[in-house]
Amino acid sequence: MAAPIKHILTAIATVCTIISLSTAHAADEPENIIKFRQNVMKGNGAHITNIAAVVKGQVTTTANLAADAQAIADGLENFGKLFPTGTEGGKTNALAKVWDDRAGFDKALADAQDAAENMIGAAASNDIATIGKALGALGKSCGGCHKPYRKKM
Template sequence: GVNAAEDSLKVRKEGFEATKKSFGAIKKILEEGGDLSGAAASAQSINAFSKQVPALFPAGSDKGETKAKAAVWSNGADFGVKAQAFEAESAKLVQAVASGDKAAVQKQFGAVGGTCKACHDTYRSE
């Protein structure tokens, strides 16, 4: 891109898209009864991306093709709290997958989904 704001818009859109795919891959394993260890890389990818989220919404990156609402920037402290919840719950998902306890993974999968939804309800259009 030509500037940092455009770069962060591109990186965050790719990151959220990859996160959606990873989340879906874990869901598939849970539903189809596949080997839980197959969910490890996906859970790690989600948690790694979650750590980048706050930095991917710099001032000026509200322009262009984005679903992010202006509230991301006008209410940045709360946005940060919600990003932190995503990071914390996805870290616990990594741990649950590593434990091999499917019920724990199911519970934590739901908790992570809750943090996705909590942010989207307020900060994403559609």
């Protein structure tokens, strides 16, 4: 009786392994990675828009500035890992230069990460002039990636 149970458990384990491997493979499909990195950028864009609204005086509350600044930094922290080989095709605005000039791309991304970290400090100050200056630097660093490494939109 123990032998049939052992075979059943082995079969169940095999099926579970096959399912988990096929799911992991689907999760790493290039189109899924591309969509994921696009969503990170959309999120960062929303947080930058929130900060800009405060700087422009469109919104007077500074309650979410720290959270917005932190979210931008978090989004950029591992962003470079979202450009593995194999994701240069498909529905992406990333130019082949991301992969052809990886050192330049990584440097531009590091500059953006530094600017995002500076934005955290500026947001904590609650000083609109300081926040505005940091936002300008962040925007410039965003362009440092977008201009050379993204299709013109």
